[in-house]
Amino acid sequence: MDSITETTRASYEHSAHTYADSTWEYYNFPGLQRDAFNFSESLQTTGPVLDLGCGGGRDANFFASHGHRVIAADISQEMLREARSRIASFRDRKVDFACVDIRQLPFREKIFSGVWASGSLLHVPRADLLPSLRKIAKVLMPGGVAALSMKSGAGEGWEQSGAVSGSRWFTYVDPIAFSNLMRLAGFKSASYQPSGRGTWFLATGCI
Template sequence: MSVDKETLGVYGARAQDYAAMTDDLADDKHLTAFIAAMPAGARVMDIGCGPGRAAGQMAAAGLTVDAIDAVPEMVAMAAAQPGVTAWQATFDQIAGDALYDGIWANFSLLHAPRAALPGHLSAIHRALKSGGLFHIGMKTGEGEGRDDLGRFYTYYTEAALRGLLIAAGLTPGNGWTGRDIGLAGNPDDWSVIHAYA
């Protein structure tokens, strides 16, 4: 399994706190751009959906939304979002061929071990329809380690992440960088990239 038990335990225990942090996505320019890029009636997947706020917003925009998370408390909240089909699954269970017009992995795959990420990205590429859009958000840096809450992270530079996307058969497009304070209360640098199947 590509997410360790300590990380899952933190998210399970702090599910309500995490949900409160993601309450207002109305100003999320990346989510707005992702939704706008989808064709009418598109089928999308939210990988590591957390409490399902983004998935719910996608569904409200008329998309058909599948959402997965490894934490049962998160899946329950995501499943309560109108129009969202959510189930418990790990990154290793991403499967299917040409199913999705878009796949959203917003700061979830950063919990995968470095050795596992290329396989996850290849599975995502297979699950996307030709020309489908993949959104990935990751904390940037180098190495790996745990934050103050005990969550496991693997860090990548933007250049390294783009290289991994290309190696998986995806074509990286626009990218954005920034710095925000997360659940642990510390500022983190991040990179968001849109890539295409």
């Protein structure tokens, strides 16, 4: 694991409970529940959903509540513990958990009907974005959908902010350029829309 990824992972490890508490409710993130619902409704195939960078498990729990089988994946073991404990109280939810690096997905090809990555690719260095997008494209079934939230802007580097104590790497992207990068990675179509949360946007691609 490179130093950028390890430092970012460690920051989430040390702040897992605080972060999960601060992000569990959708009302703190205007428009996000709508985006999650639209993504859920757009899935046309019967495979599971991959919540890539699941954090405290909010979105994995939401997708499971709408009848999807979900793999909640995160690079932080402490985050996975938080997600598992929170979702466990909902006994009807079909969620499995996996510790993964976004850049090295350990899944076979064409297995997921959808991949949801809410703010997780934001922490991937710019040089690794295209290879990571290619891996996401490969694990999607034909007709599968990826919904990836990013922040609009330029540059990348270390930041300290929010409910996480410690440094995290942030990579800002131009929405049009990011959509083009998704097409280059193998998505047949890619588009984006503003989220209603400042500079956040949601890029959606189909295989």
